[in-house]
Amino acid sequence: xFDSYLIKEDSLxxxxxxxxxxxxxxxxxxxxxxxxxxxxxxxxxxxxxxxxYPKEVQKFEINGKAPRDFEEIxxxxxxxxxxxxxxxxxxxxxxxxxxxxxxxGLQQSILAQYGYFPEHDEEWVKNPPIPxxxxxxGKSMFICYFDLDxxxxxx
Amino acid sequence: xGIKRGVSFYSYQQTQFFGKMFWKDMVLELHDxxxxxxIEIIDESTxxxxxxxxxxxxxxxxxxxxxxxxxxxxxxxxxxxxxxRDHVMTHKEAAERLKYDIKLAADMGFQNIRCLCLxxxxxxxxxxxxxxxYNVRIGKEIHAPLPISTVGKKQPTKxxxxxxxxxxxxxxxxxxxxxxxxxxxxxxxxxxxxxxxxQVAIDYNKRHLNPQQIEEMEWLLENxxxxxxxxxxxxxxxxxxxxxxxxxxMIVESMSLHKSSADPEDLRPIVPYILSMHGxxxxxxxxxxxxxxxxxxxxxxxxxxxxxxxxxxxxYINSEYEGQRDQQDRxxxxxxxxxxxxxxxxxxxxxxxxxxxxKGDL
Numbered sequence: 001x002f003d004s005y006l007i008k009e010d011s012l013x014x015x016x017x018x019x020x021x022x023x024x025x026x027x028x029x030x031x032x033x034x035x036x037x038x039x040x041x042x043x044x045x046x047x048x049x050x051x052x053y054p055k056e057v058q059k060f061e062i063n064g065k066a067p068r069d070f071e072e073i074x075x076x077x078x079x080x081x082x083x084x085x086x087x088x089x090x091x092x093x094x095x096x097x098x099x100x101x102x103x104x105g106l107q108q109s110i111l112a113q114y115g116y117f118p119e120h121d122e123e124w125v126k127n128p129p130i131p132x133x134x135x136x137x138g139k140s141m142f143i144c145y146f147d148l149d150x151x152x153x154x155x
Numbered sequence: 156x157g158i159k160r161g162v163s164f165y166s167y168q169q170t171q172f173f174g175k176m177f178w179k180d181m182v183l184e185l186h187d188x189x190x191x192x193x194i195e196i197i198d199e200s201t202x203x204x205x206x207x208x209x210x211x212x213x214x215x216x217x218x219x220x221x222x223x224x225x226x227x228x229x230x231x232x233x234x235x236x237x238x239x240r241d242h243v244m245t246h247k248e249a250a251e252r253l254k255y256d257i258k259l260a261a262d263m264g265f266q267n268i269r270c271l272c273l274x275x276x277x278x279x280x281x282x283x284x285x286x287x288x289y290n291v292r293i294g295k296e297i298h299a300p301l302p303i304s305t306v307g308k309k310q311p312t313k314x315x316x317x318x319x320x321x322x323x324x325x326x327x328x329x330x331x332x333x334x335x336x337x338x339x340x341x342x343x344x345x346x347x348x349x350x351x352x353x354q355v356a357i358d359y360n361k362r363h364l365n366p367q368q369i370e371e372m373e374w375l376l377e378n379x380x381x382x383x384x385x386x387x388x389x390x391x392x393x394x395x396x397x398x399x400x401x402x403x404x405m406i407v408e409s410m411s412l413h414k415s416s417a418d419p420e421d422l423r424p425i426v427p428y429i430l431s432m433h434g435x436x437x438x439x440x441x442x443x444x445x446x447x448x449x450x451x452x453x454x455x456x457x458x459x460x461x462x463x464x465x466x467x468x469x470x471y472i473n474s475e476y477e478g479q480r481d482q483q484d485r486x487x488x489x490x491x492x493x494x495x496x497x498x499x500x501x502x503x504x505x506x507x508x509x510x511x512x513x514k515g516d517l
Contacts, residue, residue, distance in 0.1 A: 002172060003484035033168040033480075034199035037238045074240045083200040084171070111237045115273025117318055121236060121243045141403075142363055144484070 001031050001139040006106060008086060012148040014096030021096035023057075024048075026148070027086045031108045031140040035083040038062065038076035040111045044089060045132025045143055047105035053091045055131060061088040097150050104146045107131055110138035157513040158463060159471045160504050161185075161193020161228050163433065164201055166476035166497050169483065169490065171200065176494075179219060184494060186223045189501050194220070195229040195269075195431070195473040198256065202263075206255065213262050220264065228471045229267040229294065229342065229431045232256040234274050249274065250281035253293075257282060261289035267430045269294050269342045272301065272319055276326045279339060286338040294342035294430035295327050299349060300386060300408075303421035309385050314404050316386035328428055341425060344433035344475070347417035348455040352376070352410050353437035359481035360406060371400050372410050379411040386411075419458040426466040437478035438491075439499035448506065449499040460507040467515035474500045 008027035015023045030036065043055035059067035062081055067090045081087060109131035111124060120135065129136030132143060162185055170176040176184075178201050185191055202208045220227060234252065236244040244252075253270060260268045270279065270293055279293055286293050300316045302308050303324050311317050320326070324341065331339050360372055374396060375389070382388045389411035390404060402410075434456075439449040450456070460472075476496050482489055 001480050001483060002169075004486070005172070005483060029172065033165060034197050034233070035205065036199065037235060039238055039240050040235055077239050078206075080199075080205055082203060082205070084174075084177075084203075111235070112233075113235050113237060114271045115234045116236055116243075116275065117273065119318070124237055125241065125243060139480070 001033065002029060003140065003142070003144045005029070006031055006108065006140070006144060007104065007146050007148065009148070010151055012097075012102065012104070013151040015090060022094065023090060023092040024097045024150075025061075025088050025090045026104075027088050028106075028108070029086060030081060030083060030110065032110060032112060032138055033083070034112075035081050035085075036110055036112050038079040038081050039074055041070070041073055041081060042109035042111050042128050042136055043070045043131045044109065045105065045107040046089070046091060047143075048097065048102050050103075053093065057092040059090040059092075061090065099150050101147055101149050104148055105143045106146065107137055107143045108140050109136045111136050112138050156469050156516055158460070158468055158508045159193055160189065160191040160501055160508075161195055161226075161431070161471040161473035162189065162191070162497055163195035163197070163229075163231070163473045163475045165195070165197050165231070166474050167493050168200065169479045170493050178216075182219060182223060182225055186225065188498065191501070192223075192225045193228045193431075193471040193473055194225055195231065195471075195475075197231045198259070199233060202259070206259070208259075216263050226471075227264040227266065228473060229269050230256070230260045230263065230265040231269045232260075234271055246275055246278050247281070249278045253278060253282045254285040257285050257289055257291050257293070260291045265291060267292045267294050267342070269296050269431075269433075272296055272298050272323060276330060279327075280330060280334070283334060283336050283338060287336065290338075292338045292340055292430050294340050295323065296433070297324060297341055297343040297347060297417075299344065299346040300416040301347060303343070303347070303417040303425060309387075311386040313387055313390050314408055316408065324425060328425070331428060340428040340430040342430055342433060343417075343422070343425075344435050345454055345456065345459065345472075346433070346435040348415045348419060348459055349412065349435070349453050350415045350455060351453050352412050353451075353453040353478060353481070355438050355478045355481040356409060359484065360410065362484060364402075364406075368400075368402055371397050371402050372406065375407065375410045379413045382411060382413070384414065415455060419455065419462050422459060422462050423466055426463065426468050429468060429470055431471045431473060434472045434474045434500065434504065436474070436476055436496075436500055437481075439496055439503065447502070449503050451500075451503075456503060457507055457510075460504075461511050464508070464511045464513045467513060469513065469515045472504060474504070476500065
């Protein structure tokens, strides 16, 4: 769902921390027709120019709070990501991205469900799906690709 | 009186996504253009800061609906069993969530909540007392590929179809009869009368599958008419024809659709238990030779509506437009107009309502 519209145009930029470029970020929407309990948000498959950036180097910024990694997000069992809201995905990468155009692959993982599904319910508690591997992708059936220009700012 | 028209705001999800319409605009579209009053919502897309909306929103909702004399018919609620992440939600926890959603529905003036197919029957039973106390009815959705009557049906074992107990309608009617409760019933979705894949879904797959997979999909579209009934048969036939095939089983299931999962005739005995219905549709196209008249070529509306009229059903059918989802991989110039699709759907609904007398009015 919303395949071509999940990343906000003109939102890709480098992130500066303590005077150094520490990574990059872009703004996303939920790939569903409803929001979700934040705890269900399970990270992203992200590739930039064919380099993959796993969940462990990602953070998510929503609800006016500082970016949180997905171990923290997992504990937000009463917080909600509202359908109308943009969130920011942060990716740690020393030096950030080079100026110019970048080819980004994205698949969101949301463990949203329509009730009990015995085939994987217990498994997803023990071993949550790895974003981009198929399971737990909610309503984004395929990895979607975006060609985005790195914006000024953040540097 | 007759059958009533409503709209699930689900239909306008894309317009809301792009910030062009919010719930008040949707209320006005129903009131001013569709000339109707029935409202259905998805809690997690209409209610700000769900599950804890500000009181201001509740006041605003109730006064706005009162101002335009609108009816809050059904609120669709969910069950994400991984909310707590460290364990699968227990049935008792699921019931607590459902009770909470019932109270919120009552605060917003809703007559019904729609709970999902995969909400266990004991969870619903645990909530009946709350439903009665707040006078909100619990309707279980009957969604494709479920049947209404199980006569001659086999329980599928694979995929989503395998997770759906084909006896769901019987279980709800048993619960209603056993407890005598008037606060439990059914929300059938017109998707159970879909008899072929929608063109928008076929086109979406064509844009994303590789040439070999497209060939496999074309084979399913052409040959599924010869498959035995049931989703398992489709998976088996695909595997036999393409032992090394790489189509996702969900695509195999959806592209093999050649017969509706429910028979419209089976509606007759369940009419007293229907709280409201989902008018699922994918694409409204003009009927050849009938300018201004529209149809969905994948879903049978005429027979179910005739039968509902014959049985005197006078509840709401709420439009649930879903075809936009299969077109959002393309540029903005290709995005469908949700408002126009729903207007066409209402043209069809009213025309079919008026085509035969409603027994309740005789």
